[in-house]
Amino acid sequence: MQIQISKRMSKPDFQGEFVDAMLKAATAPDLISFGGGLPNPISFPVEDIEAAVNKVLQENGVQALQYSSTAGYGPLRSFIAKRYARFGVTLSADDIIITNGSQQALDMLSAVLVDPGDEVLVERPSYLAALQTFHLYDPEVLTVGLTESGADCDELEELLKHHSPKFFYAIPNFQNPTGLTYSKEVRERVATLVASTNMLMVEDNPYGELRFRGEGGESFGRYLGEQCCMLGTFSKTVSPGMRIGWIACPNRALMEKLLGYKQVMDLHTNIFCQMVLAQYLQDNDLDAHMTKIKNLYQHQADVMMDCIARYMPEGVRYTKPEGGMFIWATMPDGLSAVEVQNEAVKRGVLVTAGDPFYEKDRGVATMRLNYSNCTDEKIEQGIQILAQVIRDLLQARQG
Incomplete structure (x- = not known):
């Protein structure tokens, strides 16, 4: 017997397929993840x-x-x-x-x-x-x-x-x-x-x-x-x-x-x-609780931005958020973020390429980096690895 699925659920879903692949990758042991949007569990009351x-x-x-x-x-x-x-x-x-x-x-x-x-x-x-x-x-x-x-x-x-x-x-x-x-x-x-x-x-x-x-x-x-x-x-x-x-x-x-x-x-x-x-x-005082979270995320955002400034090759651009959980990075020379993502996960770092955030654009040079759910040490280690991935891909393109 073949179940007849609705047309609504039979359509290709690029965003869904992309998220599913990312979630499967995230189960890898010892992966440094900048890919999700998870709050830091140390903030849970x-x-x-x-x-x-x-x-x-x-x-x-x-x-x-x-x-x-x-x-x-x-x-x-x-x-x-x-x-x-x-x-x-x-x-x-x-x-x-x-x-x-x-x-x-x-x-x-x-x-x-x-x-x-x-x-x-x-x-x-x-x-x-x-x-x-x-x-x-x-x-x-x-x-x-x-x-x-x-x-x-x-x-x-x-x-x-x-x-x-x-x-x-x-x-x-x-x-x-x-x-x-x-x-x-x-x-x-x-x-x-x-x-x-x-x-x-x-x-x-x-x-x-x-x-x-x-x-x-x-x-x-x-x-x-x-x-x-x-x-x-x-x-x-x-x-x-x-x-x-x-x-x-x-x-x-x-x-x-x-x-x-x-x-x-x-x-x-x-x-x-x-x-x-x-x-x-x-x-409880929600504002006091929020102050702790904001102090934590400001520190983590500053650590990530400092590491990007120190380790990334010339030409990488990034947003400087005043809150929230994300930095948006743009690769140099039109380098594909999906290419960076795929190589980075092989080396133990998960990022989210920008493609599924767009309705039509594909092969984009942008990626999302989440800073809220990593220690300072993991942020620095992960950005160093990511920076080397970008250098290697740029060098391969040139040579």
Whole structure:
């Protein structure tokens, strides 16, 4: 018997194939990995979470083990809504839907907004798992390039003269994969351009709390109100394993459709984890916890940038992030990042070539380096190996 798979799941998925290959490579023993986007496990508040688990079971065990509401646990939604004030946005708990990580939020928005053939707009490059999700709904994926200050506004303005995307998906703070952040001027101009259309702004902000230098980071929600959906997650601040993310949606009509779709999908996100997380946030100072993480990541980012400056051959360029988890490196003389990646993994270093972060571009010279999940020693060792790989490939090309 041959099972008939849906057309949706039968399509080639370059991003998925690439990620699968990377994950398999990551299982190799003694591999130095700059390839993922994992938080540093030394930042996980294990003892505090244990105390929250015990407290929830002792005081609200029956509620924690029962079915719950689709929108999510009220105290947790209230906490999230209040925290948006630091990004210049006023929200209430009614504007928040708790999701299974921000990945589910991407799927929910796609299912509710996108019909086959519709246009959607993303940054170039963009988060590869978002591209995977959007592709499931058969849209025409448009892209707008990035500058050091964020989206290329001139390119965006010209694109919107000829296209009508359903939404613009952007990661304005410490973007994945580039680590770049939108300037205030770019945010304001992008908001003005979006406001002149019927396009929804989808702001993904998993790294916004991870700013370790500089200032800024106002949400597009401040400028666009109901025309902006804001996605967030506790995966980068507390625990990725709990799978707690959210959609902040002040648009009532869209909120109703999102809730209806989520109810069909899973009824509700794990209520036990929601209550444990809410208890942890009530009993502990999240800002103090975040200060520890930001100090750690600033140190690791500085170590990696220092090693790149010391060991890499001339012509390697790289972004200098003010937060988040990533550095975006560009190889000299158009050297293929996939070629570098394939050779580096043979020598015990995993990096992520830039290709799967692009909708169409292939053979690119860019790669993503993650600094958050390695010791200082591993960072230095890994960058030295990577630098030698690049030198060897350049020499082979010349000779």
